[in-house]
Amino acid sequence: MTENLVSTAAVKTPILGVSIDIAFEHFNLAINHSIELSGIVGIFGQSGSGKSTLLRIIAGLEKCANGKVSIENRVLQDNVSNTFIKPENREIGLIFQDNRLFPHLNVYENLAYAVKRTPQGKLSIEQVLELTQLAELKYQDVTSLSGGEKQRVSLARALLAEPRLLLLDEPFSALDKKTKAHMLQIVKKIQQQLNIPMLYISHSISELQFIAKQLIIMSSGKIDYIAPTHQAIHRLNNIDDIAVKTSLSLSIAEHLADFGLTRLSFADTSNSVYLPLLEHDSKQSDIGQLLPCIIYARDISISTTKPEHSSIVNQLAGNISEINQGATSAIIIVQCSQQKFYAQISLWSATRMELAIDLPVYIQFKANAVHSFHLTEPTNHA
């Protein structure tokens, strides 16, 4: 039923132009960027970095906004030509952190609210209920739903308004990890099926790493840079209060149920990485899928000889490409074929082992040092 929703035509990537400079009470928001809206673009920043304000400006909810916002040729606001398209006419959807379902309407009526105001809409409530796995909750009172269910209704309602751009403002930050993983999968799948560009805000790097292809990194009201996800996360390693990590995508090779492990493989080498067994269906239909993973630098150790008598399952050979000394520890960047790994070791070890650029080393990390929101679709949605 949902297959026919997939847009087969090659759609040109729309460009969002934002050029604003506004002084708020606590910070200045100064942005002058063109953002390619392809797939899900993540926005990362600490709280107070201005990311929510940026989304509210794009949505048209900040009336004082000074500057220009446009999508392709359509000017949404421009204080030079005195244009301001009201939020209700922007064809932009916004999913709030606090769901904002209308408490006087049930699930179906909340969805119908959007349909009624979208005369040209092509999606039906039934289709969207199926996409968001809400069919069984159709006539429930929204106040009786769980946090994850509420956000699914909120997502369904936003989709039914058929926006040209969907903004998500930390929609799942209040949910537990398992529910969040489920929601992220739903959003990712819907994005691919309906081909709606999305801007997704979060202060969780792992969440963004799982869902976004591109990341916008913001701090103190400015966009620091826009880059492909893994690259953007590695650049964040230079910031003091962010834990240093390796971000990479590997394909699922096999599920080793007897050992409680799943094996991931690199595209370019025969190396493998093992992590705790992922939830999977009996057909193992996820084999070959790319899994975004994160390995914290503090979980990776370095050995100058091949560790043959170790319990640690992940061992990769590489060469040191960079050494960054800190006050008490050093970040060693090890190049294993095409992939960079970040390892954090004590200065004492770095000195004792006489680590140097180009030195061949082995990196080691345990299976449960590999973190990911697992991909496999739960077989029942109860």
Added chain:
Amino acid sequence: MTNTAADILALTTTLKMAAITTVILLVIGTPLAWCLANMKSRFKVVFEAIVALPLVLPPTVLGFYLLLAFSPQSLPGQLWQTATGSQLAFSFSAIVIGSVFYSLPFVVQPLQKAFEQLGEQYLEAAAMLGAGPLDRFFSIVFPLTKASFITAAALGFAHTVGEFGVVLMIGGNIPGETRVLSIALFDHVEAFNYSNAHVLSAGLLVSSLILLSSVYLLGGKFNRRSVAKKVLKS
């Protein structure tokens, strides 16, 4: 006319006055309450004080100024006379206008409080789904603040029924026109006609009690429901 017939006429005049006043108050009180709820100016308190004035002023003060304004010598009175061909002071229209001023805070205050509590969140969500301002008012604001509309209307109505001073100053005592229950009661007492006075007093007392009880009952029901919803939501 017998005393009873006169009292029934006073009752219908009162009900008519209160009903028309309540409708007018809802029509002008709602946008006024909305403006006050969303006003960010530091002069907001001044406007709030103006709306609240009838709560503390003796009704005769309000009545006195309205009487001056309604007289054919003053501009409002003249404009009215040119427009309608009849005098404004001592007319049914005069006591309705007087009542609107007099009962304004009873309608505006509960609505303003309800609008302030409702906040922006649902309205922003509705706007993002394509609802314009009027649409948002009728599809979101009104259903979520229904209890306060009922309270506001009932308080406005009950307070207008109980009005005495303003009517006396600007309406006089014309049967079928401006002679309302409170004035009929005053007449009975002046004439030592205590049995009729008892009927009117007890009648007003009991009907006001019933009206207010039903308001609190309804308001309680609605509020409990919306409170429960808020708690569940968070």
